[in-house]
Amino acid sequence: MRDSVGSVRSVLLLGGRSEIGTAIVERLVREGAREVVLAARGGVSSPPGALTGLGASVHSVDFDAGLPDTHTGTVAEAVALVGDLDVVVDAFGVLGEQSEYEADPAAAARSAGVNYTGHVSVGLAVAARLREQGHGTLVVLSSVAGVRVRRSNFVYGSAKAGLDGFAQGLADSLYGSGARVLVVRPGYVPTRMSAHVEPAPFPATPGQVADAVSAGLRSDATTVWAPGVLQPLFAGMRLMPRALWRRLSR
Amino acid sequence: MNRPEQRTLLSGWGLTSPTAAHVVRPRTPEQVAEALAGAGGRGALPRGLGRSYGDAAQDAGGLVLDCTGLTGPVHLDTARGEVTAPAGTSMDRLIAHLLRRGHFVPVTPGTRHVTLGGAIAADVHGKNHPAASSLGAHVRALTLVTADGRTRRLGPGPDGGDPELFWATVGGMGLTGVVTEATLAVFPVESSYMRVDTDRTGSLEETLELMAHADDRYSVAWLDLFARGGALGRGVVTRARHARLGDLPPPLRRRPLRYRSAGVPVPPLTPPVGTVNRWSVGAFNALHLNRAPRRRRGQAQPLTAYFHPLDALRGWNRMYGRPGAVQYQFVVPFGEEGTLAGVAESLSRARAPSFLAVLKRMGEPTPGPLSFPRPGWSLAVDLPADLPGLGAALHGFDERLVAAGGRLYLAKDGRARAETVHAMYPELPAWRRVRERADPDGVLVSDMARRLRLL
Numbered sequence: 203m204r205d206s207v208g209s210v211r212s213v214l215l216l217g218g219r220s221e222i223g224t225a226i227v228e229r230l231v232r233e234g235a236r237e238v239v240l241a242a243r244g245g246v247s248s249p250p251g252a253l254t255g256l257g258a259s260v261h262s263v264d265f266d267a268g269l270p271d272t273h274t275g276t277v278a279e280a281v282a283l284v285g286d287l288d289v290v291v292d293a294f295g296v297l298g299e300q301s302e303y304e305a306d307p308a309a310a311a312r313s314a315g316v317n318y319t320g321h322v323s324v325g326l327a328v329a330a331r332l333r334e335q336g337h338g339t340l341v342v343l344s345s346v347a348g349v350r351v352r353r354s355n356f357v358y359g360s361a362k363a364g365l366d367g368f369a370q371g372l373a374d375s376l377y378g379s380g381a382r383v384l385v386v387r388p389g390y391v392p393t394r395m396s397a398h399v400e401p402a403p404f405p406a407t408p409g410q411v412a413d414a415v416s417a418g419l420r421s422d423a424t425t426v427w428a429p430g431v432l433q434p435l436f437a438g439m440r441l442m443p444r445a446l447w448r449r450l451s452r
Numbered sequence: 453m454n455r456p457e458q459r460t461l462l463s464g465w466g467l468t469s470p471t472a473a474h475v476v477r478p479r480t481p482e483q484v485a486e487a488l489a490g491a492g493g494r495g496a497l498p499r500g501l502g503r504s505y506g507d508a509a510q511d512a513g514g515l516v517l518d519c520t521g522l523t524g525p526v527h528l529d530t531a532r533g534e535v536t537a538p539a540g541t542s543m544d545r546l547i548a549h550l551l552r553r554g555h556f557v558p559v560t561p562g563t564r565h566v567t568l569g570g571a572i573a574a575d576v577h578g579k580n581h582p583a584a585s586s587l588g589a590h591v592r593a594l595t596l597v598t599a600d601g602r603t604r605r606l607g608p609g610p611d612g613g614d615p616e617l618f619w620a621t622v623g624g625m626g627l628t629g630v631v632t633e634a635t636l637a638v639f640p641v642e643s644s645y646m647r648v649d650t651d652r653t654g655s656l657e658e659t660l661e662l663m664a665h666a667d668d669r670y671s672v673a674w675l676d677l678f679a680r681g682g683a684l685g686r687g688v689v690t691r692a693r694h695a696r697l698g699d700l701p702p703p704l705r706r707r708p709l710r711y712r713s714a715g716v717p718v719p720p721l722t723p724p725v726g727t728v729n730r731w732s733v734g735a736f737n738a739l740h741l742n743r744a745p746r747r748r749r750g751q752a753q754p755l756t757a758y759f760h761p762l763d764a765l766r767g768w769n770r771m772y773g774r775p776g777a778v779q780y781q782f783v784v785p786f787g788e789e790g791t792l793a794g795v796a797e798s799l800s801r802a803r804a805p806s807f808l809a810v811l812k813r814m815g816e817p818t819p820g821p822l823s824f825p826r827p828g829w830s831l832a833v834d835l836p837a838d839l840p841g842l843g844a845a846l847h848g849f850d851e852r853l854v855a856a857g858g859r860l861y862l863a864k865d866g867r868a869r870a871e872t873v874h875a876m877y878p879e880l881p882a883w884r885r886v887r888e889r890a891d892p893d894g895v896l897v898s899d900m901a902r903r904l905r906l907l
Contacts, residue, residue, distance in 0.1 A: 203899055206468035206506050206778050206866030207843035211903065234843060286512070286902065336459065336494070336513030337471040337899075380461060380472025380512060420838065422774065 203288055203337040208420040209234030210288035214280045216265060216324055217294025218242030221393040222343060224250055225408035226291050226415050231258045233416065237284040241265035241276055242294075267294050267320030268312075274327040286335045289419065290328045292321060293343045297395050303357040310357045317361035322368055329372055332381030340383045341415055342369040346427075349387065349436045353448060355399075373424055384418050386411065387436075388428040404429055453478055453487035455515055462516060465769050466505040467722070467776035468837050468866055471512030471899055477521040481632040484517060485601035488630070488895060491515045495897035496599075498630040500570030501542060503563055505779045506866020507899035508625050509570070514897065519569050522632055528553055534592055536635040539569030544713050551711045556641045556694065556755075558590035562810070564713070564760050569631040574863035575623035575823040577830075579670040579692075579759065582815035586825050588622035589818050590637040596621055598629040599895035608819075620886040623823030625862055627896045627906065628887050643708035645695040646670070646758040650748045652741065656685020656793055660829070663813050669693045670758070675809040676737045677799050677833065678730070684800050685793070687811070688744040695752050704752060713756060713763075726773030726836045733805035740807075762808075775838035778866065780846060783814055784858035785828040791856040792829050795849050799833065802845065808834040821879035821886075824861040832864065843867065862900065870905040880906065 204210055213230050215223045218240030227238055231253060238253055238260045240246040245262040253260050261283045265276045280287060296313050303310035325340065332338035347355060348362030366385060373383035388411045390402035406414075406428040418426035427433040439447070455474045463470040473494075478484045488496055494514035501520060502509055510516065522540030526549045529535070535555070537546055543557065544564040550556055561576040572594060577586040584590070593607045596617070606618040621628045649668070653659040659673050668691040675687040697708055762768055769777055784791045799806060810832045814825045835842060850872045853859065859876035860868055874880055884907065894907060901907050 203471055203507070203512060203903070204469050205843075205903065206464075206466055206776070206837055207846065208837070209843050209867070234847075334494070334513055336473055336511075337469075378461070378472070379459065380470065420775075 203286065204339075204419070205234075210419070211235060212237040212239075212284040212286065212288045214239045214241060214284075214287050214290045216241050216290065216292045218246040218262065218265070220293040220295070220343075221395070222388065222391055222408045222411050223291050223293030224253070225412040226293070226341065228252045228256075229409075229412035229416050230289060231256045235288070237261070239263060239280040239283055241280065267316045267324070270319065270323035273324040274330075276324070277327045277331050281331060287328070287331060287338050289339050289341060290332070291341045291343070292325060292328070294320065295343065295395070297358055297399065299398065300355045300357060314357060314361045317358065318364040318368075321365050325368065325372055329376060329381065333376065333379045336380040338381045339419060340372070340381070341419070342383060342385050344369060344385050344387050346387050346389045346432055346436055350439050350447070382424070384415065384423060385425045386415055386418070386428065387425065387432065389432045404431055404435070453483045453490065455487075455490050455492065462499070462502070462510040463776075464506045464509060464866060465503050466778055466837060466866060467769055467772070468778065469507050469899070471507075471510050473511050473514050473516040475516045475518050477518040479521045481595065481597050481603055484522075484597045484630045484632060485603070487515065487517055488597065488599055489601055491895050495895050497896060497898045498569065498573070498626045500540070500567030500573075501565050503566050503570070504574065504863040505777070506864065507903060508574075508863055508865075510899045511897055512899050517630060519567060519630065522569070528555060528638070530555070533637055533639060534635050535638050536633065537568055538633050539567060539572075539631040541568050542566065543568070543571060548711050548713065550638055551641070551644050551709050554640050554642070554709060555638045558637055558639065559584055559587040560759050562760060563763055564756070565763060568634050568636075572622055572631055572634060573624060573626045575818060575820050575825070576863070577812075577814065577825050579672040579812060581825055582813050583669050585816050586818050586823060587636075588619070588820050588823060591622065591634055592637055593635040594618065594621065594631050595633040596629040596631055599891040599893060603632070616886045617890055619819045620821060620883050620890070622818060623820035624883070624887070625822065625898065625900065625906075627898065627901055628890050629896065641694045642696045643694065643700055643704075644711050644755050645700060645704060645708070645752045646692040646755050647695040647699045648690050648692040648751045648753045648758060650745055650751065651689045652687075652744050652746045653689055654686050655682055656796060659685055659687050659689060659811065660789060662689045663811065666691045666813070671813065673811040674740070675796070675811050675831075676741055677796055677804070677806050677809045678734055678737045680800055685796055686741065688741065690758070692753070692758055694755075699750065700752050711756075712754065722770045723773045726775055726838070727771050728777075728805055728807065728836050730803050730805045733807040736807045772836050775836060777834055778837045778842065778846075779832055779834050779864040780849070781830065781832035781861040781864040782849075782853050782858050783824065783826050783828050783830040783861075784853065784856050785826065788856040788858065789829065791852050791858065792831060794852060795831070798845065798849070802841075804835055804839060806833045806835055808832070821883035822862065822877060824859065824863070826859065828858070832861075847872075865900070868904065870903065873904045
């Protein structure tokens, strides 16, 4: 659970190789977390030194976003390793080329499966555990790409839109249970995953996303944006006439 | 005592770490036993009036027994000088009952809104610790319902049935079972007033010097940790004893046992941002200090004003806003005044807005393995929980305390590390052995017990 000065003890990272996810976990470890579970396909054999060098015990479990039947088991495995889950960071995702998705519908559907339905099954499995333990926060990495879906990456954006809606509904379902969901909406974050994407205005580093998450965890926030300026910006973008939006968002 | 489907968010007095639990309110020891039998996989825990600051009285996902329903007749035996009361009786109600009959409790903490059971579970101390030790020293007997549903009558001595379990319960934070009734030694008083001597001090050294030689029954110092340099630790020392009839000015003699306990409620809204900051605290401290007389002797003060000044403002914890408050209370042995001064200096240097810094001298402890008091100096500081860097700063203080042979008060803690507390409480393994005997299936558990790996 979150202690009286806002630190947590245990963290589960779903998407154990995610750069943003790792940055968030590193921040939580610096703030006092002692037990980390990295969940990724095949496990994470060599965890980043940024995590191991700070005095936390780092564990690893096998996790495949594409195999929803295994997700309850994955969560149980993490609980067996560290006990109650104080924070679960749901950070996995794939980002391909929109043009390739348009040429290969099956690949597009597979990516949507990872970016949306994978989160549905693991999100519900995590929520069941948090509800049972009566505390804990699920941090869901959404994206501004899902706030208003753009022509230029609508396969990815629509999955994020679905994920964002799912996370908000899940948050409401957990109201009063002691557990909660924090939805994170970063803008463009330069990482390995987004290396092939054209940089967008108001970028955030993984560290800045981690800052926003840390602040959100300490408050009772339900949503954080990184950087914060994206919130008013996208409030405006949502109102933009469709014809204009279509031209802007190529 | 069926476990309700609905869950309730519970937090400590600091309002910091709410978790959800099923709450039942047993009214009899039988209902306590029934509730414990129906505890699920997340265990069960007794809770009183929720005055511990951190996570001591919550059990996330489990079953919390709200023990404020364990009330009933209070029986005072003046010949034996003892009172027997159900464990849900508040200290407030107990004091009211006793004063009407010319008696008083042996020990009272800084708030009278605690239950008798909670006070025993935290082995509370008062401003008379050097003279009286903590509450546990005055418990003649208690009734404990253990996890197996058995009701046991326990006493402190060799003829007390199971004295080991008695002492594991005193200061045991509710983790040995549910106290349902207790018998306390009490003593006669002539009035509900205190005869108070007040001195304003100019430095920590002067404060300690005055406190070290205080031989009155009660003494306490309020410190201004906001002051800097040589003025750091200046404060107001008040020493007191129960006023006798002859000490009272004539108008008070007409109703010498008068007891007024109502407080003024603060608005029932928690502000989103705390109102406790360096400006409000600076102003408060300066005002409080300057209002106190430089030296005054023999003032008659209602005992509520002396013992429980903050109870005058009900719900004052909400002044800290949504982020809540942390209280850091520790004791260091005599001879470690340097550690005390070091912590005070660090708080002052950080401009930490602490407007409640309370210094007490402590004497002989009780045999409770988890009981907090040890001979030395105890300092309690309230701080806003969202103070930047607070977590790291307090861990730093913890290390200094461990090195100095000091310890933290579990009833106030919501953030220490397990290893730290294990080092501070070397008798923890002995306590665990007794607890395991009384609760082999580990039914009784709290958020604090999980965080500090007490079990």
